[in-house]
Amino acid sequence: MKKVLTKYKQYIWLAVFLLATAASFLVGFNPGKVVFGNFTKFFIEMVSFIPFLFTIVGLFDVWFPKEKVEKHIGQESGLKGIFLVILLAMLQAGPLYGAFPVAYILFKKGASIKNIFIYLGAFSSLKIPMLGIEIGYLGLQFTLARTLVSLPLFIAVGYFMEWHLKGRDFKVNQL
Amino acid sequence: MVNNAFIFIVVSFVLTMVSFVLDRRKTIMGLKKGWNMFRNIAIPFLNILILVSLVLHIVPPSLIVQYLGAGSGYHGMAIAALVGSITQIPGFISYPIAATLIQQGASYMTIATFMTTLMMVGIVTFPLEAKYFGKKVAALRNVLSFVSAVIIGLLVGVFL
Numbered sequence: 001m002k003k004v005l006t007k008y009k010q011y012i013w014l015a016v017f018l019l020a021t022a023a024s025f026l027v028g029f030n031p032g033k034v035v036f037g038n039f040t041k042f043f044i045e046m047v048s049f050i051p052f053l054f055t056i057v058g059l060f061d062v063w064f065p066k067e068k069v070e071k072h073i074g075q076e077s078g079l080k081g082i083f084l085v086i087l088l089a090m091l092q093a094g095p096l097y098g099a100f101p102v103a104y105i106l107f108k109k110g111a112s113i114k115n116i117f118i119y120l121g122a123f124s125s126l127k128i129p130m131l132g133i134e135i136g137y138l139g140l141q142f143t144l145a146r147t148l149v150s151l152p153l154f155i156a157v158g159y160f161m162e163w164h165l166k167g168r169d170f171k172v173n174q175l
Numbered sequence: 176m177v178n179n180a181f182i183f184i185v186v187s188f189v190l191t192m193v194s195f196v197l198d199r200r201k202t203i204m205g206l207k208k209g210w211n212m213f214r215n216i217a218i219p220f221l222n223i224l225i226l227v228s229l230v231l232h233i234v235p236p237s238l239i240v241q242y243l244g245a246g247s248g249y250h251g252m253a254i255a256a257l258v259g260s261i262t263q264i265p266g267f268i269s270y271p272i273a274a275t276l277i278q279q280g281a282s283y284m285t286i287a288t289f290m291t292t293l294m295m296v297g298i299v300t301f302p303l304e305a306k307y308f309g310k311k312v313a314a315l316r317n318v319l320s321f322v323s324a325v326i327i328g329l330l331v332g333v334f335l
Contacts, residue, residue, distance in 0.1 A: 013222045031232060038228035042271060046220065048180035051213055052187040058209020059194050062201045093212075095265060097300045100307040117316065124294040124320075129212075130266045136179050137274040138286070142335060146287050149330040153323040160319065165312065173307055 045137075053132040060128060066091040073109060082155065085115045089122035090131075099123040100172075107172035114162035116172070121154030216267055223268045227275055240280035247285065255285040256325055259292030260317075263299045284332025291324035 017039075024032020069088045076084060085106070092099070102123075103116050111119075126147060134143045194202040243251045264272070273286050296317050297304065304313040 010218045010222065013225060014218065017225045035228045035232045038231050039224055042224040042228060043221070046224065046271070049183040050220070052180075052183040054209040054213040055187040055206060056183070056190055056209070057212060058207070059190055059202065059205035061208050062205035063194065095263075095300075096294065096297055097303055100304060104307065120316065121295070121320075121323075125291060127266075132183075133267050133270045136183065137270040138277070139179065140182075142283060142287075142331070145331050145334045146290070146327065149327050149334070150291065150323070153326060157316075157319045157323060161312075161316070164315070170312065171309075173309075175306055 049136040050133070053129070053136065056132065057129045060091075064091060070105070073106065073111060077112065081112065081115050082118055082158075085111065085119040086122045086126065086151075089119050090126050090128050092123055092127055093129050096120070096124050101175075104172045104174050112162060113165050113170055114158040116158075117161040118154055118158035121150070121157055125150055219265075220267065224271060227271055231275060231279070236279040239276060243276060243281035243285045245282040245284075247282070251282065251285040252288055252325065252328060255289035255328070256292050256321065259289040259324070260296040260321060261298050262293065263297065264293060266294065269293055282332065283335040284328050287331035288324055288328030291327045292321060295320035295324060 021032055021036045021039075023029070024036070066088060069084065069091060073081075073084050073088060088102075089099070092102070099120055103120060106116050106119060131143060131147070134146075191202065191206070194205065241247065242254060247254075269290060273290055276289075277283065277286055298317070301313060301317065304316070307313070308316070
């Protein structure tokens with residue numbers, strides 16, 4: 001019973017909304033109609049690009065598997081190391097706390113402090129699926145501006161952390 | 176918006192064709208993966224669209240312009256940065272919200288700040304982060320991220 005409930009819980013909102021909308025149209029409740037109008041606009045906006053975005057993301061996932069990039073990451077230094085951690089971060093998905101276990105793996109594989117924090121920065125806001133949604137909703141111009149401004153700052157944070165933590169016995173713990 | 180959708184449709188179509196010519200099996204696998212990801216977010220996404228549609232009707236645009244618009248200045252920035260740091264909204268959900276706020280008169284500067292703090296600063300997840308990096312380092316990362324987000328917001332505001 002509990003399992004069934006959690007499975008269908010996410011549909012409750014949708015069901016209530018559709019019922020309320022149907023009722024609004026039946027009795028001529030105007031705010032209900034306006035809200036449904038808003039929803040229709042958002043819905044069309046969403047289906048006009050999100051399925052295509054996921055087509056692109058799915059193909060990307062098969063051709064550039066993150067496991068492959070992860071294998072090549074380690075003690076590379078300099079530009080190549082920075083480039084690789086950013087690339088690895090861009091191939092991920094999910095919220096920032098999903099990046100912490102990967103930070104541990106990077107740490108264990110001997111990645112520098114700088115690269116671990118650059119990874120976290122890039123993970124937070126340069127993931128490819130998210131960039132796709134951002135372009136869809138906020139436009140290419142906004143996405144490019146935000147990305148190009150963010151990148152140097154993430155790298156700067158990485159350098160600062162390395163400078164600050166060097167010789168202080170920094171480590172990433174496994175949970 | 177129409178232009179954006181057009182770009183996505185063309186790019187996904189061309190990539191699928193190229194991928195199909197190169198490797199049929201991989202392509203089918205990729206399409207399946209994409210479809211599964213889409214299915215996973217579809218219902219939560221619809222739910223948030225319902226919520227945004229409701230809130231949009233209740234909150235008048237003038238209020239959004241007043242607190243988050245171009246004229247709101249540092250006040251708007253502060254609100255955006257604080258709300259972004261405290262709340263924990265999944266990325267794909269925050270974009271329709273951000274787009275609506277901009278349509279209703281919020282400035283790019285405040286929205287860039289809001290989005291960046293949302294993604295980089297996690298007060299709710301701080302205890303978890305502290306377990307991985309230690310309290311001091313986790314705190315430092317969050318503070319630096321907060322400062323970065325404000326700088327990013329200001330610079331995006333200059334460019335757009």
